[in-house]
Amino acid sequence: MARDFSDPDMEARLIANSQRQGFNNWFGVTCVAAGNGQVEIEVKIRPEHRQHHGYVHGGCVSSLADTACAWAAATAARADVVTSSFTFHFLKPASGDGLRAMARTVRAGRTQATVEVQVYSETESARPVLCGTGLATIAVLPARVAA
Amino acid sequence: MARDFSDPDMEARLIANSQRQGFNNWFGVTCVAAGNGQVEIEVKIRPEHRQHHGYVHGGCVSSLADTACAWAAATAARADVVTSSFTFHFLKPASGDGLRAMARTVRAGRTQATVEVQVYSETESARPVLCGTGLATIAVLPARVAA
Amino acid sequence: MARDFSDPDMEARLIANSQRQGFNNWFGVTCVAAGNGQVEIEVKIRPEHRQHHGYVHGGCVSSLADTACAWAAATAARADVVTSSFTFHFLKPASGDGLRAMARTVRAGRTQATVEVQVYSETESARPVLCGTGLATIAVLPARVAA
Amino acid sequence: MARDFSDPDMEARLIANSQRQGFNNWFGVTCVAAGNGQVEIEVKIRPEHRQHHGYVHGGCVSSLADTACAWAAATAARADVVTSSFTFHFLKPASGDGLRAMARTVRAGRTQATVEVQVYSETESARPVLCGTGLATIAVLPARVAA
Numbered sequence: 001m002a003r004d005f006s007d008p009d010m011e012a013r014l015i016a017n018s019q020r021q022g023f024n025n026w027f028g029v030t031c032v033a034a035g036n037g038q039v040e041i042e043v044k045i046r047p048e049h050r051q052h053h054g055y056v057h058g059g060c061v062s063s064l065a066d067t068a069c070a071w072a073a074a075t076a077a078r079a080d081v082v083t084s085s086f087t088f089h090f091l092k093p094a095s096g097d098g099l100r101a102m103a104r105t106v107r108a109g110r111t112q113a114t115v116e117v118q119v120y121s122e123t124e125s126a127r128p129v130l131c132g133t134g135l136a137t138i139a140v141l142p143a144r145v146a147a
Numbered sequence: 148m149a150r151d152f153s154d155p156d157m158e159a160r161l162i163a164n165s166q167r168q169g170f171n172n173w174f175g176v177t178c179v180a181a182g183n184g185q186v187e188i189e190v191k192i193r194p195e196h197r198q199h200h201g202y203v204h205g206g207c208v209s210s211l212a213d214t215a216c217a218w219a220a221a222t223a224a225r226a227d228v229v230t231s232s233f234t235f236h237f238l239k240p241a242s243g244d245g246l247r248a249m250a251r252t253v254r255a256g257r258t259q260a261t262v263e264v265q266v267y268s269e270t271e272s273a274r275p276v277l278c279g280t281g282l283a284t285i286a287v288l289p290a291r292v293a294a
Numbered sequence: 295m296a297r298d299f300s301d302p303d304m305e306a307r308l309i310a311n312s313q314r315q316g317f318n319n320w321f322g323v324t325c326v327a328a329g330n331g332q333v334e335i336e337v338k339i340r341p342e343h344r345q346h347h348g349y350v351h352g353g354c355v356s357s358l359a360d361t362a363c364a365w366a367a368a369t370a371a372r373a374d375v376v377t378s379s380f381t382f383h384f385l386k387p388a389s390g391d392g393l394r395a396m397a398r399t400v401r402a403g404r405t406q407a408t409v410e411v412q413v414y415s416e417t418e419s420a421r422p423v424l425c426g427t428g429l430a431t432i433a434v435l436p437a438r439v440a441a
Numbered sequence: 442m443a444r445d446f447s448d449p450d451m452e453a454r455l456i457a458n459s460q461r462q463g464f465n466n467w468f469g470v471t472c473v474a475a476g477n478g479q480v481e482i483e484v485k486i487r488p489e490h491r492q493h494h495g496y497v498h499g500g501c502v503s504s505l506a507d508t509a510c511a512w513a514a515a516t517a518a519r520a521d522v523v524t525s526s527f528t529f530h531f532l533k534p535a536s537g538d539g540l541r542a543m544a545r546t547v548r549a550g551r552t553q554a555t556v557e558v559q560v561y562s563e564t565e566s567a568r569p570v571l572c573g574t575g576l577a578t579i580a581v582l583p584a585r586v587a588a
Contacts, residue, residue, distance in 0.1 A: 022195040023204035026173075048169040057170035058213055058230050063206025070205075083205050084553065085236040085578055087381040087528060089408045089429055090229070091401040106427060107385040111552040112525065112580070114383045116427065133400060133410065135383055135429055137526055137578050139553070231406065232431055234381060234528040236555045236576055238548040253574060254532040258405040259378065259433070261530045263574065280547060280557065282530055282576055284379055284431050286406070316489040317498035320467075342463040351464035352511075352524050353504025360499055376531070377499050383526040 007035025010075045027060070029067060037076035037105030037113075039068050042122075045097050056094035056121065056131075062086075065117045065134050068103035073113035073138035076105040080143075084112060086136035094121035094131040113138045154182025157222045174207070176214060184223035184252030184260075186215050189269075192244050203241035203268065203278075209233075212264045212281050215250035220260035220285035223252040231259060233283035241268035241278040260285045301329025304369045321354070323361060331370035331399030331407075333362050336416075339391050350388035350415070350425075356380075359411045359428050362397035367407035367432035370399040378406060380430035388415035388425040407432045448476025451516045468501070470508060478517035478546035480509050483563075486538050497535035497562065497572075503527075506558045506575050509544035514554035514579035517546040521584075525553060527577035535562035535572040554579045 011034045018024040018031070027049075032040040043049070043064055051057045066086055074081045103117040115136045120128035158181045165171040165178070174196075179187040190196070190211055198204045213233055221228045250264040262283045267275035305328045312318040312325070321343075326334040337343070337358055345351045360377055368375045397411040409430045414422035452475045459465040459472070468490075473481040484490070484505055492498040507527055515522045544558040556577045561569035 017199055020199035021204065022193075022197045023206060024198070026195040027206070046169075048173040050169045051171070052164055052167035057168065057210075058217075059170060059174070059206065059210025062209060062213065062233075063204075066205055066209065083237055085234065085526070085555070085576075086209075087232065087234040087429060089232040089401075089431070091408060106424070107383075114385060114427070114526070130400070133408070133429065135381060135427065135526075137383070232379070232408070232429075234576060236548075236578070238555060253571070254530075261379070261532060261574070277547070280555070280576065282379075282528060282574065284530070311493055314493035315498065316487075316491045317500060318492070320489040321500070340463075342467040344463045345465070346458055346461035351462065351504075352507055353464060353468070353500065356503060356507065356527075357498075357500025360503065364499075379528065379530040380503075381526065381528040384524055 003033035005036040005038040006033040010035050014071050035075050039072040039103045041068050042100045061094055061132055062088045064099050064101045065119050068101035068117050069115040069136035072103035072105050072115045076108035077140040080141040081138045084137040084139040088134035090132050092129055092131045096121040096123040098122040111140055150180035152183040152185040153180040157182050161218050182222050186219040186250045188215050189247045208241055208279050209235045211246050211248045212266050215248035215264050216262040216283035217285055219250035219252050219262045223255035224287040227288040228285045231284040231286040235281035237279050239276055239278045243268040243270040245269040258287055297327035299330040299332040300327040304329050308365050329369050333366040333397045335362050336394045355388055355426055356382045358393050358395045359413050362395035362411050363409040363430035366397035366399050366409045370402040371434040374435040375432045378431040378433040382428035384426050386423055386425045390415040390417040392416040405434055444474035446477040446479040447474040451476050455512050476516050480513040480544045482509050483541045502535055502573055503529045505540050505542045506560050509542035509558050510556040510577035513544035513546050513556045517549035518581040521582040522579045525578040525580040529575035531573050533570055533572045537562040537564040539563040552581055
């Protein structure tokens with residue numbers, strides 16, 4: 001499926017930043033598409049992402065959501081960003097073997113953006129299940145003056 | 148320092164559950180004290196907890212906060228719980244080599260609890276820095292009838 | 295426009311409850327449609343709804359959002375409900391002469407529901423402006439046994 | 442009781458702004474003390490603040506909380522502010538004849554502040570009851586250049 005918001009330059013920049021992150025490398029975040037205030041990212045679930053009932057740990061679900069929100073805001077702001085706050089509602093246990101987060105910037109301001117996100121649990125043989133939804137405030141960092 | 152809310156039986160139960168979690172084993176959560184609606188937990192920071200500026204990744208900060216809230220509610224409810232929703236505000240970058248979360252149940256209801264949490268970044272040589280604060284709604288699961 | 299979620303019996307019950315509320319009578323909430331987990335409500339703005347720049351006061355915007363969420367959950371639960379928590383993001387000033395809130399239940403559980411809401415500011419001569427978005431946890435109250 | 446954060450100049454400015462707000466005049470907000478990032482405000486409850494069970498309407502409880510957060514941030518920023526987002530948890534019904542909100546800025550940044558708030562329901566003859574708690578992000582507006 002084509003993602004019409006895809007911006008290959010932006011995707012390359014987000015992926016390069018992500019590869020320099022110890023956590024994201026461990027987590028295994030993959031960028032499906034990013035650009036114009038929107039993002040779709042996914043992660044393949046491994047045993048160390050799970051909790052004791054076999055579901056994906058809430059910390060992994062919300063981390064993917066948070067990352068999607070920050071990346072979506074970065075594509076809108078075309079600047080460095082950092083999550084200021086986020087609210088996440090867990091709707092269903094994530095029992096599949098993949099997680100997909102779709103984030104969309106609903107307001108892009110000069111110093112902050114508001115982003116909404118949905119996370120889906122996926123299994124090869126079944127329809128994706130909406131397992132959580134959230135809202136984030138992402139702070140846009142002032143550009144650094146080059147030395 | 149003595150934690151007067153400590154309940155050793157509850158701590159043993161929480162630790163046993165945690166050790167069966169792939170994510171928590173990877174994350175390295177340690178229970179300092181838990182009981183009577185309160186919890187103090189910590190994690191020693193490793194390179195794979197960090198992002199590209201060297202700070203602890205926001206996903207790790209909020210995961211520790213979420214875990215603290217769920218555990219605090221579990222000690223109040225004396226039942227299995229699951230996070231229903233949480234809101235987290237990032238206040239300062241976590242630049243230290245340890246994170247500590249302190250959670251306190253502000254309302255323990257029959258089907259849900261409200262919990263507040265603070266997360267501190269710690270370094271051996273300096274005062275702890277408050278790096279985030281949050282509020283969570285934790286759902287209390289109905290007891291399962293034994294077979 | 296037809297609202298296909300409309301449930302006239304449910305609407306009558308919500309309106310009757312609302313008319314017994316001092317605050318809602320003052321506020322002037324009108325039910326456009328309600329049923330099957332969804333709600334559309336509106337309020338005509340009067341001077342005492344505004345703040346000192348002439349915009350609708352944030353307390354009125356979020357009150358309408360909160361009411362829409364509670365009503366949406368009530369139509370899904372077919373029971374009395376009460377707001378447990380809500381998060382609201384203000385996106386644009388509400389400068390129009392009417393406010394419209396659209397709420398949709400995204401998860402209806404036995405003891406709580408998660409509802410999302412959008413609030414629009416409206417003026418006769420212009421397109422509605424999305425002025426805020428939110429997420430709420432609504433608690434479903436246990437049915438009272440009749441005496 | 443003395444409020445050591447009280448800043449009379451700031452209080453005068455907040456009260457003057459509030460008196461120009463249709464909503465606040467109707468609501469009846471009184472400033473007990475404000476300054477240095479903190480605020481204590483109260484409202485005497487009238488019938489049009491209540492819902493159909495006789496409790497203070499949630500919209501009034503959260504409006505008071507939101508106002509307290511914005512004012513607290515304004516005293517820290519010494520600038521005009523506007524609520525960007527807030528999360529509020531209702532803990533107990535507000536059955537008293539007064540509401541009191543206490544807000545405290547936990548982080549005051551250049552473009553935004555994070556503020557926590559507690560709301561108490563009060564009756565002459567009984568101890569105050571904590572009826573809600575929240576967290577807000579308050580945006581600090583850029584200063585306008587005088588003409």
